[in-house]
Amino acid sequence: MMKTDVLIIGAGLIGASTALQLAMRGCRCIVIDKDSPGRHASGANAGGLRQLNRDPAEIPLTVEAAKMWRNIEALVDSDCDIRFSGxxxxxxxxxxxxxxxxxxxxxxxxxxxxxxxxxxxxxxxxxxxxxxxxxxxxxxxEDGYGRPYHALTAFRRKAEALGVTFHSSTEAYTIEQEGEGWQVRTSQGTFSSQILVNCTGAWAGQLAGLMNEPVSLxxxxxxxxxxxxxxxxxxxxxxxxxxxxxxxxxxxxxxxxxxxxxxxxxxxxxxxxxxxxxxxxxxxxxxxxxxxxxxxxxxxxxxxxxxxMPDNIPVIGASQTMKNAYHAFGFSAHGFQLSPVVGRIMAQLILEGRSELPIEPFSIGRF
Ligand SMILES: Cc1cc2nc3c(=O)[nH]c(=O)nc-3n(C[C@H](O)[C@H](O)[C@H](O)COP(=O)(O)OP(=O)(O)OC[C@H]3O[C@@H](n4cnc5c(N)ncnc54)[C@H](O)[C@@H]3O)c2cc1C
CATH class of the missing domain: 3.30.9.10 (D-Amino Acid Oxidase, subunit A, domain 2)
Known part of the structure; x- marks a missing residue:
C-alpha cells in the first residue's frame, strides 16, 4: 500500500498546482491520474490568460492569478511561453x-x-x-496567452523536484474513510492518506457523489x-x-x-x-x-x-460532509488562468484551514 499525507486525484493543472504548493510547504503528496498528466482539459485548452469579463466572484482570484503568471518563472522554472499581449x-x-x-x-x-x-x-x-x-x-x-501543455509540464516537473510523485494510469475506483484518513482503491493498488483532494475535472461529480455531496456538474x-x-x-x-x-x-x-x-x-x-x-x-x-x-x-x-457547473464558477473548498477532504473542480472553461492561485488556495486551506482570498462563493454547499 502507498502511503502519503495528501492524495490528489487528478493530474490536470489544478491537481499539479495544488501538489506544487503543498510540496513548497514541506507536505508529502502523491498525485494519481486515470490517464496521464494533462491528458484532458489542461492539455487541450486554448491557453487564454484572461482577467477580462470574469464572473464578479472570480475577480479577486483572477487578479491574484495574473500576478502569479507575470512571475511564473520564479514559481515553476519556466516562462510557460507566455505572451502578455492583452x-x-x-x-x-x-x-x-x-x-x-x-x-x-x-x-x-x-x-x-x-x-x-x-x-x-x-x-x-x-x-x-x-x-x-x-x-x-x-x-x-495585462492579459495574454500561454502554452497549456508547457505550463502543465512545468508545474508537474517543479512539483516532482520537490518530492511529489505522479502516477499515471491509476484510476480511483472507491474511497473509504479510515479513522481520520482515507483509503483509495485504484487500478494500481490501494493508496492511504490523511487528506484527499478531488481535482478530477469533468469526472469530479463521481467522486463528490462518493463523498455524499452530489453536484450538478x-x-x-x-x-x-x-x-x-x-x-x-x-x-x-x-x-x-x-x-x-x-x-x-x-x-x-x-x-x-x-x-x-x-x-x-x-x-x-x-x-x-x-x-x-x-x-x-x-x-x-x-x-x-x-x-x-x-x-x-x-x-x-x-x-x-x-x-x-450550472453557474459557471468552480467548486473550491473543503468537503461539507467528510473530514479531511477537499474539492477543486468545475472550472467551466476558464481554469487555466486560475490554476496557479487555486493551488495556493488549496494548500492554505489544507495546511492552515483558511484562504487569504474570498472563496465562499465557490463552496460546494451552494448546490
Ligand atoms: C478546448 C478547451 C479550451 C479551453 N480554453 C481555456 C482558456 O483559453 N483559458 C482558460 O483559462 N481555460 C480554458 N479552458 C479550461 C481549462 O482547460 C480547464 O478549466 C482546466 O484545465 C481544468 O483543469 P483541471 O485540472 O480541473 O481538469 P483536467 O485537466 O481535466 O484534469 C482532471 C484529471 O482528472 C483525471 N481523473 C478523472 N477522474 C479520475 C479518477 N477517478 N481517478 C484518477 N484520475 C481521474 C482525468 O484523467 C484528468 O486528467 C479550456 C478548456 C477546453 C477543454
Missing part, C-alpha cells in the same frame, strides 16, 4: 459599447482597474488588420481549431461582445479559433466527435472580423472534455 472584447455597434461600458463600470465599482474601455481610434492602432466596422472594445492590457467537450502558420498580424486575444468568438495568433503564427463550441461527447467512452457545422460558423465569424483570412487553411480541430 485581451479585447470587441464592440460592433453602440448597443455593444453600452453593454461593455456597464461591465467596465461594475469592475471599477468593485475597486479594480484591470478592465477599461477603448474607442475606435485606439482599437485600430492596436489591431490595424481588423475589419473597419468595429466601434471600440473592452480591454485588459456537466461534462462537455469544447472544440478548438488551428490554422496554417501565417505571418504575424495580430497581438491581442480577441472575443466579441455579442458573438461567440475566441481568436488568437500563437507564437508560431497559427491562429487558434474557438468560442464555446461544443462537440458531440460520449462521456462513458470518452469519445468526442467534431461538429464541423459549428466550426464553419465560427470560422465565418472570424472572417467577418478579418476578411483577409477567408482562404486560410484549417489544419486541425480537436475537443477537450471539461466540467461545467
Amino acid at each position: 485581451q479585447l472584447r470587441l464592440a460592433e455597434n453602440q448597443s455593444d459599447m453600452d453593454k461593455l461600458e456597464q461591465r467596465a463600470a461594475m469592475v471599477r465599482d468593485m475597486g479594480y482597474q484591470h478592465e477599461e474601455m477603448i474607442g475606435k481610434k485606439e482599437l485600430y492602432q492596436l489591431v490595424p488588420a481588423l475589419s473597419p466596422h468595429c466601434v471600440g472594445a473592452l480591454i485588459c492590457r 456537466t461534462a462537455k467537450a469544447l472544440m478548438l481549431m488551428v490554422t496554417e502558420r501565417l505571418p504575424h498580424f495580430v497581438d491581442p486575444v480577441m472575443g466579441a461582445a455579442s458573438r461567440k468568438l475566441s481568436f488568437k495568433q500563437m507564437q508560431n503564427g497559427t491562429l487558434i479559433i474557438g468560442g464555446a463550441l461544443i462537440a458531440k461527447l460520449d462521456f462513458a467512452l470518452e469519445q468526442t466527435e467534431i461538429d464541423w457545422h459549428q466550426l464553419a460558423k465560427s470560422a465565418n465569424t472570424v472572417v467577418d472580423f478579418f476578411p483577409q483570412l477567408k482562404d486560410v487553411r484549417i489544419v486541425r480541430a480537436w475537443a477537450g472534455i471539461e466540467g461545467f
